[in-house]
Amino acid sequence: MKPAPFVYERAGSVEEALAMLQRYEGDARLLAGGQSLVPLLNMRLLMPSAVIDVNDVPGLDEIREEGDEVAIGALTRYSRIEWSPTLVSRLPLLTETVRYVGDRQVRTRGTLGGSLAHADPTGEMPLAAIALGATVVVQSQAGRRAVPAEEFFLGPYYTVLEPEEMVVEVRFPVRRTVSAIAEHARRHGDFAVISVAAVGEPNGDGGWKSVRVALGGVADTPILAVEASALLSGTSLEPDVVARAGEMALAAADPPTDVRASADYRRHLIPIYVRRTLELLQTRRSEGAR
Amino acid sequence: MTETIETVRVSVKVNGEEAVRDVEPRRQLVDFLRHDLGLTGTHVGCEQGVCGMCTVLFDGEPIKSCLMLAPQADGHEITTVESLNGEELHPLQRAFKEHHGLQCGYCTPAMLMTALALGRRGVPLDREQLEEELAGVLCRCTGYQKIYDAVESYLAETAGSGGTA
Structure with missing residues (x-):
């Protein structure tokens, strides 16, 4: 199992990578961590005429605090995210979520930007980006544009990225939130069957505001459960409200049947995992851990 | 082409x-x-x-x-x-031998390299964390327990030496 031939290009800067993308007119692939791209090359599911290696682009793997946002460079690797003191304190959902991604070897190489651009519907980083209300910063030779994570994913392995664009940065708003993730996978580190992430801001009176519940593996893309999130905001996550939110999330989902689980099984899991995630959220609040 | x-x-x-x-x-x-x-x-x-x-x-x-x-x-x-080649077994190899951490041996080089990096990282790990760190390498013989035993003992041994053993 070997890749089809391609031209190897090494970009020394974002500008250079963008010029190369332009030159190959959509027939080149950017190589970052390679944890999704290289298997696809090996299996010849992708046969681009060129592979543009961006691993040597300086400055693309920085984690910066900017006011009430944290900006993470597209080339930031999972292990860095997992061990970043800044992220542990400012975006604990991200460091927690990374532990569901692949294994140590994959996390050594895999990158945040690569995960978003690859757009696996069960991907944990896309899920976390949506739950946290992140903005994906995309660049081409024409300039930059900022795309809300909720609008970034169009389908399985399909995003709003144009062939001549690349993800350069992901910006996460930082608020005084509590967050949680729960995932059902056949084994730890395997692709998720479904995953649910929730973020909320505690009110003074025991209630919650700005609750966001996102689901992975239940549709063509990770989704924000808009109605469920709206219902939960302003409540104290009482069991009957949580149950109704679970039903709303179920209604918003259109799960696939694949080798890992049937659509029916995924539907069965949705309300259960919405409940578990929200219970975890409550527990963490009462523990004051996050 | x-x-x-x-x-x-x-x-x-x-x-x-x-x-x-x-x-x-x-x-x-x-x-x-x-x-x-x-x-x-x-x-x-x-x-x-x-x-x-x-x-x-x-x-x-x-x-x-x-x-x-x-x-x-x-x-x-x-x-x-x-x-890891040398006159004598590397301490990590010795731990695998002592704890019977291999059978067919196919996964052993990968287990050794993963464990070697863990030793160098030098972060204390409980058993569950250790299992997670080694989860990227599959073994179809041992049932893993003896591999965990071997790596656990190696990490305990290197903990004092800054992982240079």
Whole structure:
């Protein structure tokens, strides 16, 4: 199992990578961590005429605090995210979520930007980006544009990225939130069957505001459960409200049947995992851990 | 394809020694190590990043060498299981022997390299964390427990020596 031939290009800067993308007119692939791209090359599911290696682009793997946002460079690797003191304190959902991604070897190489651009519907980083209300910063030779994570994913392995664009940065708003993730996978580190992430801001009176519940593996893309999130905001996550939110999330989902689980099984899991995630959220609040 | 494929020069330090070869860009690092450098200690399994057999250290960190193109290793340092060669067994190898951490041996080079990186990282791990750290390498013989025992004992041994053993 070997890749089809391609031209190897090494970009020394974002500008250079963008010029190369332009030159190959959509027939080149950017190589970052390679944890999704290289298997696809090996299996010849992708046969681009060129592979543009961006691993040597300086400055693309920085984690910066900017006011009430944290900006993470597209080339930031999972292990860095997992061990970043800044992220542990400012975006604990991200460091927690990374532990569901692949294994140590994959996390050594895999990158945040690569995960978003690859757009696996069960991907944990896309899920976390949506739950946290992140903005994906995309660049081409024409300039930059900022795309809300909720609008970034169009389908399985399909995003709003144009062939001549690349993800350069992901910006996460930082608020005084509590967050949680729960995932059902056949084994730890395997692709998720479904995953649910929730973020909320505690009110003074025991209630919650700005609750966001996102689901992975239940549709063509990770989704924000808009109605469920709206219902939960302003409540104290009482069991009957949580149950109704679970039903709303179920209604918003259109799960696939694949080798890992049937659509029916995924539907069965949705309300259960919405409940578990929200219970975890409550527990963490009462523990004051996050 | 009728056109000729251009090769890329790869200059890499493997187990402390410089190696320079001209390879097709599509050459996987694992094939580069095995076929171009003759270092067959690193094994090939699934070639899609699932089984972990081809784990080597890239600048000291464990990676799956079937998911890296050889040109990506240019200018970097690779450590393979051959680095453990010596007159006597390396303490990590000894731990595997003492704890019966291998049967058929196919996954052993990858287990060793993953464990070696853990020892160098030097972060204390409980059993569950240890299992998670080794989860990237599959073993179909042992049921894992004896591998965990071996690595646990190695990590305990190296904890005092800064992971240099």
